[in-house]
Protein backbone atom coordinates (compact mmCIF):
# COMPACT_ATOMS: atom_id res chain seq x y z
CA UNK A 1 0.00 0.00 0.00
CA UNK A 2 1.73 3.12 -1.22
CA UNK A 3 -0.63 5.97 -0.44
CA UNK A 4 -3.34 7.27 1.86
CA UNK A 5 -6.16 6.79 -0.68
CA UNK A 6 -5.37 3.05 -0.83
CA UNK A 7 -5.27 2.98 2.96
CA UNK A 8 -8.73 4.54 3.27
CA UNK A 9 -9.98 2.12 0.58
CA UNK A 10 -8.80 -0.86 2.64
CA UNK A 11 -10.29 -2.66 5.62
CA UNK A 12 -8.54 -0.36 8.12
CA UNK A 13 -9.25 0.06 11.83
CA UNK A 14 -9.28 3.84 12.11
CA UNK A 15 -12.72 3.37 13.69
CA UNK A 16 -12.22 0.85 16.46
CA UNK A 17 -15.84 -0.35 16.60
CA UNK A 18 -19.41 0.59 15.68
CA UNK A 19 -19.77 2.83 18.75
CA UNK A 20 -16.64 4.83 17.77
CA UNK A 21 -17.95 5.15 14.21
CA UNK A 22 -21.31 6.37 15.48
CA UNK A 23 -19.87 8.91 17.96
CA UNK A 24 -17.43 10.18 15.31
CA UNK A 25 -20.29 10.69 12.84
CA UNK A 26 -22.46 12.44 15.46
CA UNK A 27 -19.74 14.89 16.55
CA UNK A 28 -18.34 15.54 13.07
CA UNK A 29 -21.75 15.87 11.44
CA UNK A 30 -22.93 18.23 14.20
CA UNK A 31 -19.82 20.37 13.77
CA UNK A 32 -20.31 20.56 10.00
CA UNK A 33 -24.03 21.36 10.29
CA UNK A 34 -23.20 24.55 12.17
CA UNK A 35 -21.72 25.91 8.92
CA UNK A 36 -24.64 24.91 6.68
CA UNK A 37 -27.69 27.11 6.13
CA UNK A 38 -31.05 25.75 4.99
CA UNK A 39 -31.07 25.13 1.25
CA UNK A 40 -27.28 25.45 0.72
CA UNK A 41 -25.48 23.53 -2.01
CA UNK A 42 -22.69 21.73 -0.13
CA UNK A 43 -19.60 19.83 -1.29
CA UNK A 44 -17.94 17.52 1.27
CA UNK A 45 -14.53 16.78 -0.28
CA UNK A 46 -12.72 13.68 1.01
CA UNK A 47 -15.94 12.62 2.73
CA UNK A 48 -14.92 9.05 3.66
CA UNK A 49 -17.86 6.99 4.91
CA UNK A 50 -19.83 10.20 5.59
CA UNK A 51 -22.13 8.45 8.04
CA UNK A 52 -23.45 11.96 8.84
CA UNK A 53 -24.51 12.65 5.22
CA UNK A 54 -28.26 12.11 5.60
CA UNK A 55 -28.34 14.51 8.56
CA UNK A 56 -26.59 17.26 6.60
CA UNK A 57 -28.75 16.64 3.52
CA UNK A 58 -31.89 17.20 5.61
CA UNK A 59 -30.83 20.82 6.09
CA UNK A 60 -28.93 21.44 2.84
CA UNK A 61 -30.55 21.88 -0.57
CA UNK A 62 -28.01 19.54 -2.15
CA UNK A 63 -25.11 17.55 -0.76
CA UNK A 64 -22.28 16.40 -3.00
CA UNK A 65 -19.94 13.84 -1.49
CA UNK A 66 -16.56 13.56 -3.18
CA UNK A 67 -14.42 10.51 -2.39
CA UNK A 68 -11.24 9.45 -4.19
CA UNK A 69 -11.08 5.88 -2.81
CA UNK A 70 -13.03 3.72 -5.33
CA UNK A 71 -14.41 0.95 -3.08
CA UNK A 72 -15.37 3.42 -0.39
CA UNK A 73 -17.10 5.58 -3.02
CA UNK A 74 -19.02 2.60 -4.40
CA UNK A 75 -20.27 1.59 -0.94
CA UNK A 76 -21.26 5.18 -0.23
CA UNK A 77 -23.15 5.45 -3.54
CA UNK A 78 -25.06 2.27 -2.73
CA UNK A 79 -25.98 3.64 0.71
CA UNK A 80 -27.24 7.08 -0.37
CA UNK A 81 -28.72 6.17 -3.75
CA UNK A 82 -32.31 6.59 -2.58
CA UNK A 83 -31.73 10.11 -1.22
CA UNK A 84 -32.45 12.58 -4.06
CA UNK A 85 -30.54 15.39 -2.31
CA UNK A 86 -27.23 13.46 -2.18
CA UNK A 87 -24.85 12.69 -5.03
CA UNK A 88 -21.48 10.96 -4.93
CA UNK A 89 -18.65 12.32 -7.08
CA UNK A 90 -15.15 11.33 -8.13
CA UNK A 91 -12.47 14.04 -7.72
CA UNK A 92 -12.61 14.51 -11.52
CA UNK A 93 -16.36 15.12 -11.37
CA UNK A 94 -15.91 17.61 -8.53
CA UNK A 95 -13.24 19.44 -10.56
CA UNK A 96 -15.74 19.76 -13.44
CA UNK A 97 -18.51 21.42 -11.36
CA UNK A 98 -19.59 24.84 -12.64
CA UNK A 99 -18.15 28.12 -11.35
CA UNK A 100 -19.90 29.73 -8.38
CA UNK A 101 -22.29 26.82 -7.90
CA UNK A 102 -21.83 26.12 -4.15
CA UNK A 103 -22.46 27.87 -0.84
CA UNK A 104 -20.30 25.55 1.29
CA UNK A 105 -17.24 23.37 0.71
CA UNK A 106 -16.02 21.18 3.57
CA UNK A 107 -12.55 19.65 3.68
CA UNK A 108 -12.48 17.86 7.01
CA UNK A 109 -9.66 15.68 8.27
CA UNK A 110 -8.12 15.54 4.80
CA UNK A 111 -5.39 18.24 4.63
CA UNK A 112 -2.98 16.04 6.61
CA UNK A 113 -3.05 13.42 3.83
CA UNK A 114 -2.41 15.89 0.97
CA UNK A 115 0.82 17.43 -0.24
CA UNK A 116 0.95 21.23 0.22
CA UNK A 117 0.82 21.55 -3.60
CA UNK A 118 -2.34 19.44 -3.90
CA UNK A 119 -3.94 21.47 -1.10
CA UNK A 120 -3.22 24.68 -3.05
CA UNK A 121 -4.75 23.14 -6.20
CA UNK A 122 -7.86 22.16 -4.25
CA UNK A 123 -8.17 25.58 -2.56
CA UNK A 124 -8.06 27.21 -6.03
CA UNK A 125 -10.75 24.78 -7.22
CA UNK A 126 -12.93 25.52 -4.18
CA UNK A 127 -12.44 29.28 -4.74
CA UNK A 128 -13.80 28.84 -8.27
CA UNK A 129 -16.75 26.70 -7.14
CA UNK A 130 -17.91 28.96 -4.30
CA UNK A 131 -20.46 31.70 -4.80
CA UNK A 132 -19.67 35.15 -3.40
CA UNK A 133 -20.60 34.94 0.28
CA UNK A 134 -19.95 31.18 0.32
CA UNK A 135 -17.52 29.50 2.73
CA UNK A 136 -14.79 26.92 2.74
CA UNK A 137 -14.46 25.00 6.00
CA UNK A 138 -11.10 23.31 6.52
CA UNK A 139 -11.30 21.13 9.61
CA UNK A 140 -9.11 18.85 11.71
CA UNK A 141 -5.88 20.52 10.51
CA UNK A 142 -2.98 18.80 12.27
CA UNK A 143 -0.51 21.17 13.93
CA UNK A 144 3.27 20.69 13.92
CA UNK A 145 4.56 18.88 16.99
CA UNK A 146 1.72 16.34 17.17
CA UNK A 147 3.47 12.97 17.53
CA UNK A 148 1.61 9.66 17.03
CA UNK A 149 1.51 8.97 20.80
CA UNK A 150 -0.53 12.15 21.40
CA UNK A 151 -3.13 11.01 18.83
CA UNK A 152 -3.16 7.57 20.50
CA UNK A 153 -3.70 9.11 23.94
CA UNK A 154 -6.50 11.30 22.54
CA UNK A 155 -8.22 8.19 21.14
CA UNK A 156 -7.98 6.43 24.53
CA UNK A 157 -9.48 9.49 26.28
CA UNK A 158 -12.22 9.70 23.63
CA UNK A 159 -12.93 5.98 24.14
CA UNK A 160 -13.03 6.37 27.95
CA UNK A 161 -15.41 9.32 27.71
CA UNK A 162 -17.74 7.83 25.10
CA UNK A 163 -17.91 4.17 26.06
CA UNK A 164 -15.45 2.38 23.78
CA UNK A 165 -12.24 2.36 25.86
CA UNK A 166 -11.46 -1.38 25.61
CA UNK A 167 -12.11 -1.37 21.87
CA UNK A 168 -9.83 1.68 21.51
CA UNK A 169 -6.94 -0.21 23.18
CA UNK A 170 -7.34 -3.14 20.77
CA UNK A 171 -7.92 -0.75 17.85
CA UNK A 172 -4.66 1.05 18.61
CA UNK A 173 -2.80 -2.27 18.71
CA UNK A 174 -4.29 -3.29 15.35
CA UNK A 175 -3.43 0.11 13.84
CA UNK A 176 0.13 -0.04 15.22
CA UNK A 177 0.63 -3.39 13.49
CA UNK A 178 -1.06 -2.26 10.26
CA UNK A 179 -0.02 -0.26 7.20
CA UNK A 180 -1.05 2.93 9.00
CA UNK A 181 2.17 3.17 11.02
CA UNK A 182 4.33 2.51 7.95
CA UNK A 183 2.38 5.05 5.87
CA UNK A 184 2.57 7.61 8.65
CA UNK A 185 6.36 7.13 8.63
CA UNK A 186 6.83 6.91 4.83
CA UNK A 187 4.14 9.15 3.32
CA UNK A 188 3.89 11.23 6.50
CA UNK A 189 1.20 13.61 7.61
CA UNK A 190 1.20 17.23 6.43
CA UNK A 191 1.01 19.64 9.36
CA UNK A 192 0.29 23.37 9.44
CA UNK A 193 0.61 26.03 12.09
CA UNK A 194 -2.25 28.54 12.32
CA UNK A 195 -0.32 31.30 10.51
CA UNK A 196 0.81 28.90 7.77
CA UNK A 197 -2.75 27.76 7.01
CA UNK A 198 -4.07 31.33 7.06
CA UNK A 199 -1.30 32.33 4.64
CA UNK A 200 -2.14 29.42 2.33
CA UNK A 201 -5.82 30.35 2.26
CA UNK A 202 -5.03 34.04 1.64
CA UNK A 203 -2.66 33.13 -1.21
CA UNK A 204 -5.42 31.12 -2.92
CA UNK A 205 -7.99 33.92 -2.80
CA UNK A 206 -9.70 33.61 0.58
CA UNK A 207 -10.17 35.79 3.59
CA UNK A 208 -9.85 33.32 6.48
CA UNK A 209 -10.04 33.04 10.25
CA UNK A 210 -9.44 30.18 12.66
CA UNK A 211 -12.67 28.98 14.28
CA UNK A 212 -12.76 28.97 18.11
CA UNK A 213 -13.39 25.21 18.15
CA UNK A 214 -12.35 22.38 15.86
CA UNK A 215 -14.99 20.25 14.16
CA UNK A 216 -14.53 16.82 15.66
CA UNK A 217 -13.40 15.78 19.11
CA UNK A 218 -9.68 16.61 18.89
CA UNK A 219 -9.20 20.16 20.10
CA UNK A 220 -5.44 20.01 19.42
CA UNK A 221 -6.47 20.24 15.74
CA UNK A 222 -7.79 23.38 14.04
CA UNK A 223 -10.74 24.45 11.88
CA UNK A 224 -10.59 27.42 9.51
CA UNK A 225 -13.48 29.34 7.95
CA UNK A 226 -12.52 30.94 4.64
CA UNK A 227 -14.63 33.23 2.45
CA UNK A 228 -13.85 34.20 -1.14
CA UNK A 229 -11.93 37.50 -0.89
Ligand SMILES: C[S@@+](CC[C@H](N)C(=O)[O-])C[C@H]1O[C@@H](n2cnc3c(N)ncnc32)[C@H](O)[C@@H]1O
Nearest residue numbers: 004005008028046047048068069108109110113
Ligand atom coordinates in the same frame (compact mmCIF):
# COMPACT_ATOMS: atom_id res chain seq x y z
C1 LIG B 1 -9.87 10.59 7.82
S1 LIG B 1 -10.74 10.48 6.30
C2 LIG B 1 -11.86 11.84 6.49
C3 LIG B 1 -13.25 11.47 6.14
C4 LIG B 1 -14.31 12.54 6.48
N1 LIG B 1 -13.99 13.81 5.88
C5 LIG B 1 -14.49 12.67 7.97
O1 LIG B 1 -14.05 13.68 8.54
O2 LIG B 1 -15.07 11.77 8.59
C6 LIG B 1 -9.57 11.07 5.14
C7 LIG B 1 -10.08 11.18 3.71
O3 LIG B 1 -9.07 11.80 2.90
C8 LIG B 1 -9.12 11.23 1.62
N2 LIG B 1 -7.84 11.43 0.91
C9 LIG B 1 -6.60 11.04 1.30
N3 LIG B 1 -5.68 11.38 0.37
C10 LIG B 1 -6.35 12.00 -0.64
C11 LIG B 1 -5.96 12.58 -1.88
N4 LIG B 1 -4.68 12.57 -2.29
N5 LIG B 1 -6.93 13.13 -2.67
C12 LIG B 1 -8.23 13.14 -2.27
N6 LIG B 1 -8.67 12.61 -1.09
C13 LIG B 1 -7.74 12.05 -0.29
C14 LIG B 1 -9.38 9.75 1.89
O4 LIG B 1 -9.87 9.09 0.76
C15 LIG B 1 -10.36 9.82 3.07
O5 LIG B 1 -11.69 9.78 2.63
